[in-house]
Amino acid sequence: MPIKTYRQAINEAMAQEMRRDSSVIVIGEDVAGGAGCDGERDAYGGVMGVTKGLFPEFGESRVIDTPITESAIMGAAAGAAQTGLRPIAELMFMDFLGVCFDQIYNQAAKFRYMFGGKAQCPMVVRTMAGAGLRGGAQHSQNLTQMVTMVPGLKVVCPTNAYDAKGLLITAIRDNDCVIFVEDKFLYETSCDVPDEMYAISFGEANFLREGTDVTIVGISNTVNKALAVADRLAAEGISCDVIDPRTTSPLDEESIIESVEVTGRLVIVDEMTPRCGIAADISSIIAEKAFGALRAPITKVTAAHSPIPFAPALEDAWMPQESDIEAAVRAVLGYVR
């Protein structure tokens, strides 16, 4: 099977869906790049090169460069989705949610319900999140929790190239507004990705390691950190179940509950600030629904409650590291009532 990067897998999903369905468009800032300039068009193909090559193939009517205008991009995508197109709108950095959130949570997310089931909003918001690239406080955040809490939105957090392609294809075909959160730390990572199209269902967690001692749930790139920890601990005879929910909305609660019923111990890892985050949410669900199975306190490994610092030493301390996950696993294993 061909090896492709996360970036290539996402690009391929868009290109294949655009070939299949002429109502799919891409709209955003520099999704091609070079508009109105004397140099080359498709100069960027997205600031991280994820949409590169779509412009030459599909042209300016379907790969639409906009001004830097996030509210209008999200609003235009929502209005277009209500009237026959299936837009993939790029929100360059998830941090920019603040300048367009109304168009997402008050508009796109609510059309179907607010208008009694007579409207729909089949759009995808592709956005990139994640710290570790020294982007500072406004180019590094993962704000998955802010969209996960909104009824009407679906939220996808692919953690590898294979999932990214299959989940994006599902997102584009979905008739609701889907927030597709790409972890910018993963663009260069690669794995086997089939050339043909395939769809991965939302709300179905992926069991990446099967174990009996501790359940580790990760979100976005923290899944990969959890896997590294699980593999190291396996050498010591500690067996971890590593679960990637893949979508935070809908959330596959059942799979996490089933795992905790076996292990009795749960460590949840996300790269978000700790209050009201995804780890906190999953923690409350398990405390309510699998309380009897717990043999140790549920433990959250999250980022710190501070803006994201710039200095590498500080940022590394801000975000959850493998050593934090390992310490948490050892702590729940060593817990004595």
Next chain:
Amino acid sequence: MSLDKKQFLQAYRTMRTIRDFEYRVSDEFGKGNIPGFLHLYAGQEAIATGMCMNLSDDDYIVSTHRGHGHCIAKGGDVGDMMKEIMAKQGGSCAGKGGSMHIAAVEKGMLGANAIVGGGPPLIVGAALSAKTLGTGSVGVSFTGDGGSNQGTTFEAMNLAVVLQVPAIFLFENNGYGEGTAAGYAVGSKDIASRAAAFGMPALKVDGADIFETYKTCKKAVDHCRSGKGPIAIEASITRFRGHFEGDAQQYRGKGEVKRLMKELDCLKIASDLGIKQKLATKAELKAIDAEVAVYIDEAATTALAASSPDVSELLTDVYSSAY
């Protein structure tokens, strides 16, 4: 005149329907038959009517929190609207929207919007669909003087110009954004020239005169349909009621409302001009008044008798399929 006899009678009927609808829901609100908030369009009827007469079901509009008039003018079912506003089964939005989210999606009325400035970006998208799919449709955002000050509106106007989509930004300047004068809140004092500064033509019209609003809106729609990109209109008008029902309007001058209701009553202006131009007789207009009165009364009576939505509907239509 810009309207022929048939068009004039249609315009008069639409305006009368909106006026009677609004006064009836005001009455029902006073009797406690309508939950929530109501923002009425009475006084502004000639604007929605003049615009929507130039549109078909394939054209799109988005509206404001003051949206009943736009919905009726776009062909929304008055009975379903009455049920929706009274929070009843069979309402336009199944009782999940209410007055501030009144819609007739099947007629191209994509929804009233309770976020001031929420609509303009959406109409850029509807106009983008029209352009991309080559349907020949146009999109119209009805926005108030209040919404004209929102950043979303500025972004939408700029993007519409950049993408050259068939969008019309129709600003209804009724003089007040809630309880603050447009003369205070619109820094430039002139919404049309501000829209023009984004790089599109902008027209101004007396919003109380149906002949003028029809003519100006026709110009704008023709502009969009001929592929010339977006255009703006500023229609000046007054509102007969408060920002919301129950608003004591202490911010308005002494006798102001009474005077403006006399000077700027679009129905009175229409009937005077229509009769003078021999487009209608007094008797014809009276007959329309009587028919509309019956129509509105039937809608209200039916809605009053309808049941509340079943609570089993609480979680339907949050998503397209099982979640």
